[in-house]
Amino acid sequence: RHKFWETQPVGQFRDAGDASLSDGAIEPPTPLSEVRADPYPLPSAFEWFTCDLDDDSLLSDLYSLLAHNYVEDDENMFRFNYSPAFLRWALRPPSFFRSWHIGVRAKESKKLVAFISGVPARIRARDAVVRMAEINFLCVHKKLRSKRLAPVLIREVTRRVHQENIWQAAYTAGVVLPTPITTCRYWHRSLNPKKLIDVGFSRLGPRMTMSRTVRLYKLPDAPLTPGFRQMELRDVAAVTRLLRAYLAKFVVAPDFDEMDVEHWLLPQEDVVESYLVESPETHEVTDFCSFYTLPSSVLNNANYATLKAAYSYYNVSTKTPLQQLMNDALIVAKQKNYDVFNALDVMENESLLKELKFGPGDGQLHYYLYNYRIRNGIKPSELGLVLL
Ligand code: NHW
Numbered sequence: 001r002h003k004f005w006e007t008q009p010v011g012q013f014r015d016a017g018d019a020s021l022s023d024g025a026i027e028p029p030t031p032l033s034e035v036r037a038d039p040y041p042l043p044s045a046f047e048w049f050t051c052d053l054d055d056d057s058l059l060s061d062l063y064s065l066l067a068h069n070y071v072e073d074d075e076n077m078f079r080f081n082y083s084p085a086f087l088r089w090a091l092r093p094p095s096f097f098r099s100w101h102i103g104v105r106a107k108e109s110k111k112l113v114a115f116i117s118g119v120p121a122r123i124r125a126r127d128a129v130v131r132m133a134e135i136n137f138l139c140v141h142k143k144l145r146s147k148r149l150a151p152v153l154i155r156e157v158t159r160r161v162h163q164e165n166i167w168q169a170a171y172t173a174g175v176v177l178p179t180p181i182t183t184c185r186y187w188h189r190s191l192n193p194k195k196l197i198d199v200g201f202s203r204l205g206p207r208m209t210m211s212r213t214v215r216l217y218k219l220p221d222a223p224l225t226p227g228f229r230q231m232e233l234r235d236v237a238a239v240t241r242l243l244r245a246y247l248a249k250f251v252v253a254p255d256f257d258e259m260d261v262e263h264w265l266l267p268q269e270d271v272v273e274s275y276l277v278e279s280p281e282t283h284e285v286t287d288f289c290s291f292y293t294l295p296s297s298v299l300n301n302a303n304y305a306t307l308k309a310a311y312s313y314y315n316v317s318t319k320t321p322l323q324q325l326m327n328d329a330l331i332v333a334k335q336k337n338y339d340v341f342n343a344l345d346v347m348e349n350e351s352l353l354k355e356l357k358f359g360p361g362d363g364q365l366h367y368y369l370y371n372y373r374i375r376n377g378i379k380p381s382e383l384g385l386v387l388l
């Protein structure tokens with residue numbers, strides 16, 4: 001069934017329920033001297049090409065490859081449209097490896113036709129903090145599909161991760177592969193219902209008019225929580241403390257230090273937004289919320305070319321109820337002209353989604369670990385990891 005994935009150190013469907021298997025690495029590391037030294041062979045018209053994302057023209061080539069060939073919904077109505085600034089942010093966290101930004105180009109035209117990337121991360125699974133690669137942006141040009149190029153890209157990124165003495169990875173996908181550690185659902189909160197209906201992202205509910213729908217999703221003009229403000233550089237230490245304490249509650253979560261928080265959570269216009277609650281009395285930082293910006297191209301619509309979507313990222317509440325915090329995030333997203341606010345049912349999200357008028361989407365997101373077994377998997381609410 002899975003000619004490629006059957007050969008890889010991932011949980012196999014046949015292992016489900018095998019009590020003799022324990023949590024942890026599926027296979028041990030090999031000595032670095034035994035890691036294959038040269039790149040896997042590609043069909044002869046193509047060559048490997050390590051992408052330097054400092055180079056604006058290269059970044060723009062990667063942007064176009066993804067804008068035209070990356071993930072679509074099941075009815076091919078929308079396609080993710082990660083911005084160049086977002087890609088630079090996503091691919092250059094602290095201690096990133098340039099060799100993990102892997103392109104394939106046509107030898108003759110030099111055109112970029114495929115890509116896969118990894119970035120380093122420390123991820124905790126139960127009690128163990130493991131150095132991993134987060135793999136993302138796997139893409140093969142539409143004209144080169146179903147030629148078994150994807151397994152070559154995956155083997156090549158695996159080889160380059162091994163060269164850095166890292167033996168595990170985390171990744172997500174909308175498709176089922178052997179074997180998810182958990183399966184999450186996307187939920188959507190309309191901010192601009194009329195546009196969402198016009199582009200076919202959502203439908204007018206039964207017995208609903210457009211004006212009733214607009215009223216249903218109306219939000220206040222400004223955040224309600226006293227002391228709610230944008231995160232700044234001076235907040236990094238406080239936010240790191242809050243986030244570390246909070247993420248400790250989940251079975252699988254990133255192990256963020258201050259450098260990670262500065263990179264992943266300090267606001268960047270149209271890339272990532274973070275807000276916190278600073279107590280007006282004590283000036284203590286008590287709560288935190290964040291979202292990232294990922295527009296989608298609207299395919300085949302005469303009136304609109306893009307949907308502006310916010311995706312819930314990391315949220316921590318110690319004083320302000322989580323629901324009130326997320327409501328303020330919806331309010332600032334509306335102020336900033338987002339059309340929709342998306343969230344997964346990870347962490348404690350499930351409890352507030354219905355109350356805040358999110359509705360279930362038609363998409364799922366499966367989470368995977370490479371060369372790491374978590375027996376019986378986990379529930380979405382036990383997952384404290386959000387990948388981009
Ligand atoms: S998920 C988004 C993936 N990208 C897209 O969906 C974009 C649109 N689609 C495409 O570009 C986020 C192509 O359809 C792709 C497949 C390239 C997806 N993950 O070349 P063939 C990520 O980026 C398997 C993993 O003929 P294709 C995460 C498939 O099951 N495997 O197909 C990426 C089959 O194997 P099987 C996937 O359609 C994580 C084989 O590929 C997959 O022309 C990567 C068919 O290959 C997917 N999303 O190209 C893994 N989609 O065994 C990282 C299909 O079933 C692992 N396949 O026969 C860790 C590595 C690092 C380890 C470090 C220690």
Ligand code: EN5
Pocket residue numbers: 071072073074075076077136172173174175186187188189190200201202203358359360361362363364365387388
């Ligand atoms: C790795 N980082 O299917 C990502 N999106 O629900 C790779 N549906 O937007 C994996 N089909 O339900 C990505 N509207 C996997 C996801 C791929 C993209 C995807 C889904 C997630 C999506 C929308 C549009 C559906 C269009 C037709 C959807 C309903 C919204 C409605 C709003 C009002 C309340 C009820 C729900």
